[in-house]
Amino acid sequence: MKLDLQQxxxxxxxxxxxxxxxxxxxxxxxxVISAEQAQKVADIVEQFAGGGIHLTSRASIEFHGLREEYxxxxxxxxxxxxxxxxxxxxxxxxxxxxxxxFAASFPALQVLARRLHCHFTGNPHFEGLPKKFKIGxxxxxxxxxxxxxxxxxxxxxxxxxxDCYDVWVAGGLGREPVPAFLLEQASAEGQLIPLIEAVIRxxxxxxxxxxxxxxxxxxxxxxxxxxxxxASREKESPGTLPDGFDKSxxxxxxxxxxxxxxxxxxxxxxxxxSLRRLxxxxxxxxxxxxxxxxxxxxxxxLTEPAATAPVAAALAAAGxxxxxxxxxxxxxICPGAHECRLGLAPTRDVxxxxxxxxxxxxxxxxxxxxxxPNSCSQPQLxxxxxxxxxxxxxxxxxxxPRFDLYRRSDGEAFGSGVRQGLSLAELLESIRKLD
Numbered sequence: 001m002k003l004d005l006q007q008x009x010x011x012x013x014x015x016x017x018x019x020x021x022x023x024x025x026x027x028x029x030x031x032v033i034s035a036e037q038a039q040k041v042a043d044i045v046e047q048f049a050g051g052g053i054h055l056t057s058r059a060s061i062e063f064h065g066l067r068e069e070y071x072x073x074x075x076x077x078x079x080x081x082x083x084x085x086x087x088x089x090x091x092x093x094x095x096x097x098x099x100x101x102f103a104a105s106f107p108a109l110q111v112l113a114r115r116l117h118c119h120f121t122g123n124p125h126f127e128g129l130p131k132k133f134k135i136g137x138x139x140x141x142x143x144x145x146x147x148x149x150x151x152x153x154x155x156x157x158x159x160x161x162x163d164c165y166d167v168w169v170a171g172g173l174g175r176e177p178v179p180a181f182l183l184e185q186a187s188a189e190g191q192l193i194p195l196i197e198a199v200i201r202x203x204x205x206x207x208x209x210x211x212x213x214x215x216x217x218x219x220x221x222x223x224x225x226x227x228x229x230x231a232s233r234e235k236e237s238p239g240t241l242p243d244g245f246d247k248s249x250x251x252x253x254x255x256x257x258x259x260x261x262x263x264x265x266x267x268x269x270x271x272x273x274s275l276r277r278l279x280x281x282x283x284x285x286x287x288x289x290x291x292x293x294x295x296x297x298x299x300x301x302l303t304e305p306a307a308t309a310p311v312a313a314a315l316a317a318a319g320x321x322x323x324x325x326x327x328x329x330x331x332x333i334c335p336g337a338h339e340c341r342l343g344l345a346p347t348r349d350v351x352x353x354x355x356x357x358x359x360x361x362x363x364x365x366x367x368x369x370x371x372x373p374n375s376c377s378q379p380q381l382x383x384x385x386x387x388x389x390x391x392x393x394x395x396x397x398x399x400x401p402r403f404d405l406y407r408r409s410d411g412e413a414f415g416s417g418v419r420q421g422l423s424l425a426e427l428l429e430s431i432r433k434l435d
Contacts, residue, residue, distance in 0.1 A: 003068060010092060010127060012085025013071065017341040022066045024074060025088035027095035027121065030106075030113035030137065031059030031292035031299075032249050033083075038279035038290060040081040042272040044074055053275065054339075055268035057332045057368075057377050058097045058134075059292040060088060064339045086122050091129035093120035093200070096137060097149075099294040102260060103139035105155055106301075107248030108163055112153070112189060113137045114247070119193055126200055130207040133200060134172075137165075144381055145294065147171045147179040147413055150203075150213045151196050156186055163189045169199060170217040170225075173375040178214040179413040181222065198232040249289050251301040259302035261311055263320035264327035267348045268296030277318040285311050294378075295330050295366075325355050329363050332378060336371025336388070337401075343371035345388035345401035350424065354386070357428045379406055380414035384434065386427065389420075403427045407434075 005015050012025040026041075033041075041061060045053055048070040049063040056062060066074060078084060087093055096113040100106065116135055120126045126133075136149040146152030152168035164186040171180025187195065199213070206228060207216040217225045251259070263278060270278075278298055282290045285307040291299040302311060315321060322328055331354075334340065336347030347369050354367070368382035372389075379385025385406035391399040403422045408415030419430050 009090030010087060011071075011075070012088030012090075014089055015341065016064065016339050017337070017343070018065070018339070020067060021064070022068065022071065023339065024063045024066055024071065024085055025056070025095075026061040026063075026078060026083050026085050027088050027117060028060050028083075028292055029096045029117035030098040030110035031101060031294075032110050032114075033061075033290055033292060034081075034249075035279040035283040035288045035290065037081045037083055038275055038282070040077060040083075042275045042279070044077050045275075046272045048074055052269055052271045054335060055265055055270060055292055055296045055298075057268075057294055057296060057334070058095055059099075059294050060095045060097075061292070062335075064335065084121060087120070087127065089132075090127075091131055091133075092127045093123075093129075093133045093135060096135045097145070097294060098137050099143045099145045100139045101291045101293055101299050101301075105139045105163075107246070107250060109137050109139060109155065110249060111243075111247045112163075112192075116193070116196070120196075126197075126204075129200070129204055130209050131212050133203065133213065135196065143294075144413070145378075148173050148378060148381065149180060151199060152180050153192065159186070159188065165189065165192060167192070167195060170214045172212050172214045173378060173380055173414075174212075175373045175375075176214070177375070177380055177414050178218070181217075195233070198229055198235070201232045201235075202228045249287070250291060251287055251303050259305040259308055261300045261302065261308065261315065262293070263298045263300075263315050263318075264322060265297050265320075266324075266326040266331075267333035267351060269348070270298075274318060274320075277314075278320075281311060281314050281318070294332075296332055325363060326352065329355055329358075330366045330382075331355065332366075332368040332382065334369070334371050334377040336369075340371060342374060343388075344391055345369075345371050345403070347371045347377075347388075350386070350388075350403075350427075353424070353428060354431055357431050358434075359432070362431075362434060381408065382406075382415065383408055384431070385415050400424070405430055 014023045050065040054062040096116045133150045135151045137153045139155045146154050146168045148171045153165040167184040168180035169183045203213045286300040287303045333351050337343035365383040367384050368377045368379040369386040370377045370379050387404045388401040405419040406415035
């Protein structure tokens with residue numbers, strides 16, 4: 001029986017450029033994963049996926065190179081430790097992301113992210129959407145990732161003992177970057193699920209297949225969208241979920257201020273053996289949890305500040321001592337032409353050339369490269385962004401990529417294109433000349 005590739009997407013599965021091979025994406029709400037889950041992920045990649053995982057710019061996990069006959073067993077192994085790929089691709093609510101894992105409020109943010117994940121994942125009312133629907137939960141506006149979500153929630157304080165969030169909607173990157181707009185200010189946490197449900201109902205009922213929420217707002221106008229949303233919200237019911245105890249998974253806010261360490265992972269490519277070592281460190285010193293970041297790294301919230309020195313030494317012994325430029329530079333990198341069917345450029349190879357070219361004075365900037373205009377690595381949010389836009393046939397018959405170069409300053413929504421249609425050599429020369 002031939003696989004229906006469209007149907008597979010709801011299970012978090014895409015076909016790769018290599019015939020007969022598949023990518024499977026795993027949701028990790030707020031990027032928090034237990035040491036036991038990480039060990040099971042290592043088991044899976046050692047048996048079925050070439051020995052390594054890819055950490056995405058939305059703090060999720062991807063397996064590459066899976067064969068068709070492995071898909072069911074991989075799903076079973078994930079379920080055994082409470083992980084799921086349901087809705088990680090296709091027309092569904094994707095993984096709920098948090099790009100501020102160093103915030104003092106991160107314990108509360110991760111609880112909200114898991115609530116949203118549990119509410120929307122596998123819920124038939126919120127699957128079969130026109131296209132993907134992305135939710136982000138963050139503390140403050142520093143990362144600006146609220147601007148690229150279908151619903152971006154930014155914690156702005158608390159009132160009457162309840163956290164409050166600014167709610168931004170209808171953002172997205174891709175080929176048509178559109179910043180989200182502010183829908184509500186200081187909305188109480190208990191009202192967020194009903195509000196998001198109403199937004200999704202409007203999106204589902206009024207958007208053509210294959211279009212994002214940003215396209216609906218563009219086509220019908222903001223006023224019409226708000227009117228439809230108001231009518232949909234009349235159906236909402238309270239969404240408060242009382243808690244009997246603290247449900248945060250990582251260390252407490254008091255410990256966070258003194259004991260957080262980050263392991264840099266170039267391009268998010270993490271071998272199984274390294275993942276196992278990181279899981280062991282988390283089990284021994286971080287309460288049994290790792291945090292995957294939107295910069296494709298791994299963070300430890302240590303249970304004891306005194307563990308900082310031994311954990312740093314353990315990370316260095318495991319190859320995460322921050323000695324290489326590749327490890328130190330904040331550089332988001334999608335799989336590109338290495339694995340993705342849409343990839344136009346070998347992003348990891350290009351990134352290495354960029355790192356070798358940038359010079360020490362530019363290492364402190366944030367960087368991102370996308371292998372196609374879909375912009376999965378969010379280059380418009382980096383200080384320096386690179387997008388492969390097309391392939392050009394050279395005089396020798398080889399087809400080589402062309403790149404657009406973006407710069408973003410603090411306070412800007414998205415970066416602006418400064419050079420277009422660059423060959424690799426021209427791109428590297430432009431990077432040498434950057435201020």
